[in-house]
Amino acid sequence: MGMLEGKVIVVTGSGRGIGRGVAELAAEEGAKVVVNDAGVAVDGSGSDRAPADEVVEAIRSRGGTAVANHDSVASMAGGESIIQTALDSFGRLDCLINVAGILRDRMIFNMTEQEWDDVIAVHLKGHFACTKAAAVLMRQQRYGRIINFSSISGLWGNAGQANYGAAKSGTAGFTRVVARDLGRYGVTCNCIVPRALTRMTGDLPKGPSQERVVGRGIEAWPPDHVAPMTCYLATDQAWNITGQVFLVYGGTVAVLAHPLPQRTIFKQGMWATDELIEMVPQMMEGIANPAPPPEDIDVPGRPKSQAQAAP
Amino acid sequence: MADLLKGRNAVVTGAGRGIGRGIAIALAAEGAKVVVNDPGVAADGSGFDKSPADEVVEAIRSQGGIAIPNYDSVVTVEGGENIIKSCVDNFGRIDILVNNAGILRDRMIFNMAEEEWDAVIAVHLKGHFACTKPAAVLMRQQRYGRIVNFSSISGLRGNTGQANYGAAKAGVAGFTRVVARDLGRNGVTCNAIAPAAITRMTATVPEAAAAIRAQSGVAQPRLATAGPVERTPEHIAPMVVYLCTDHAWNINGQIFHVGGGTISLAAAEMPIHSITKSGKWTLEELAQVVPTELVYDIANPAPPPADLDLPGRPAKPKE
Numbered sequence: 271m272g273m274l275e276g277k278v279i280v281v282t283g284s285g286r287g288i289g290r291g292v293a294e295l296a297a298e299e300g301a302k303v304v305v306n307d308a309g310v311a312v313d314g315s316g317s318d319r320a321p322a323d324e325v326v327e328a329i330r331s332r333g334g335t336a337v338a339n340h341d342s343v344a345s346m347a348g349g350e351s352i353i354q355t356a357l358d359s360f361g362r363l364d365c366l367i368n369v370a371g372i373l374r375d376r377m378i379f380n381m382t383e384q385e386w387d388d389v390i391a392v393h394l395k396g397h398f399a400c401t402k403a404a405a406v407l408m409r410q411q412r413y414g415r416i417i418n419f420s421s422i423s424g425l426w427g428n429a430g431q432a433n434y435g436a437a438k439s440g441t442a443g444f445t446r447v448v449a450r451d452l453g454r455y456g457v458t459c460n461c462i463v464p465r466a467l468t469r470m471t472g473d474l475p476k477g478p479s480q481e482r483v484v485g486r487g488i489e490a491w492p493p494d495h496v497a498p499m500t501c502y503l504a505t506d507q508a509w510n511i512t513g514q515v516f517l518v519y520g521g522t523v524a525v526l527a528h529p530l531p532q533r534t535i536f537k538q539g540m541w542a543t544d545e546l547i548e549m550v551p552q553m554m555e556g557i558a559n560p561a562p563p564p565e566d567i568d569v570p571g572r573p574k575s576q577a578q579a580a581p
Numbered sequence: 582m583a584d585l586l587k588g589r590n591a592v593v594t595g596a597g598r599g600i601g602r603g604i605a606i607a608l609a610a611e612g613a614k615v616v617v618n619d620p621g622v623a624a625d626g627s628g629f630d631k632s633p634a635d636e637v638v639e640a641i642r643s644q645g646g647i648a649i650p651n652y653d654s655v656v657t658v659e660g661g662e663n664i665i666k667s668c669v670d671n672f673g674r675i676d677i678l679v680n681n682a683g684i685l686r687d688r689m690i691f692n693m694a695e696e697e698w699d700a701v702i703a704v705h706l707k708g709h710f711a712c713t714k715p716a717a718v719l720m721r722q723q724r725y726g727r728i729v730n731f732s733s734i735s736g737l738r739g740n741t742g743q744a745n746y747g748a749a750k751a752g753v754a755g756f757t758r759v760v761a762r763d764l765g766r767n768g769v770t771c772n773a774i775a776p777a778a779i780t781r782m783t784a785t786v787p788e789a790a791a792a793i794r795a796q797s798g799v800a801q802p803r804l805a806t807a808g809p810v811e812r813t814p815e816h817i818a819p820m821v822v823y824l825c826t827d828h829a830w831n832i833n834g835q836i837f838h839v840g841g842g843t844i845s846l847a848a849a850e851m852p853i854h855s856i857t858k859s860g861k862w863t864l865e866e867l868a869q870v871v872p873t874e875l876v877y878d879i880a881n882p883a884p885p886p887a888d889l890d891l892p893g894r895p896a897k898p899k900e
Binding site: 272273274295299346377378379381383386387390394395397398401402405406409412413423424425426427428429430431432433434435436437438439440441442443444445446447448449450451452453454455456492494495497498499501502505506507508509510511512513514515517521522523524525526527528529530531532533534535536537538539540541542543546547550553554557559560561562563564567568569570571572 | 583585611658689690691693695698699702706707709710713714717718721724725735736737738739740741742743744745746747748749750751752753754755756758759760761762763764765766767768811815816819820822823826827828829830831832833834835836838842843844845846847848849850851852853854855856857858859860861862863864865866867868871872875876879881882883884885886889890891892893894
């Protein structure tokens, strides 16, 4: 018997990539799954019923139970309809997994309003639209699991993703609040930060940080490897884990620190700027500038370097 | 008047009251010319009033400083462009942008209306984007700039009843880290402050979230009022001023908690514990390993009450 036997689980964005892996594993473990996917391109354009239908077919062919839903998560009506599909098809909702997402990368000084709005809509409004509808039911039944998706783009910072980074850091903050709103009703809310090779990473250069983490590359992180930890959080065994953010890639799962005070300076009363000029560098010792200015630009305040001093 | 920011031009959004007002006055006191932006809305975003911005401009001028008011809303790209333009038109360039404007619409997630979600995300997140984009274009060209954003403990730690605000403010932290990387090579820094201060925004909390928290038995320590330490809105300003000086040229992409005389660097959201296997985990394996190796010292911030029937929870021995 699977560890999710009889649970009703909605997985948004599960027509492809990470969401698909989650939907398929949940079904293997005995869950009845709503496979939601609007079938859009990576940039959010278009629509196609085939990806969701195909995953439902794959699940059924292995004896699992699944239905397709093709609504967009980006509107309240869409979110409500997705949750309603679980009720209409399976009679209840135990778990919502918010995977759906798009990308519109651009440096901040070139980013258009449309690029900003579309990414915030799918990721942040999408998390809200589905979660609100699910939270009403889960609170009433005093049971539920909500699993959100964040990204290192926001938590660590990736150049060219101000929209996506803001949205994905936002889902981590959303997770922390929703966990506190719903914990007393027997509902947990956690967040997965996935790293995997999918069509969304297809355009990204393989950065040194990716190499550093595993010493190999992103190829070592298939999308279906994100599924086990995601599905574990949906089990009854994970009843006491809430408000946490987990990094998952390949065979590695890590629990992440929250951005709470780490190093502190204190005085009784208000600081003077002169005092901070002396004290802050001590607090910041060893903290690297993630994007230092190049040597050849004039940076007021920077000590003259050897290179500049040389004739 | 000191002169650490002499010759610098600054925009402070939401500077008509509270923390923003303290920052505008402190920047001006260090010699910066300041655009005091504030449409004078209520804490929930409703209404319009020129007098808060005007009053701060008057206060700065009476101390010998230089300031002009601007009343645009940060919520639209047009508003953001107008705010930045008013700095360029009046003072010739922009060196400093402080994204402080914000509103609150607290509600538990299961009761939150779409309009409450949208309004808060618009002012905080779109507001940060709308002002930062036009500032970034100019700062990149001039190879110099300071951007200071405003995040909140609500998103970084989690406050009950603030799913909209918490998402927006955690979003600002992510926005800050990305913008820092987009602009660092152009001599621009971008950092964020998570402030703790007693302002009219925290004054609304007892009526909304705090009451809900108390009712639900999930009251949390209130940073803004905890202890004998004084936490006025003015206490936030020195760190903001410092980040805008030339001394802070190499501090970039960081989040700082500031309240009263306490200033902390926020932890990076990096792994605390991790588990690894070669290949894909099974759920059975995770059920064994996660509690003992991964989350053994991570407290549940909102544990379910003891009288709730909860599948998976070990039964308490009967008395």
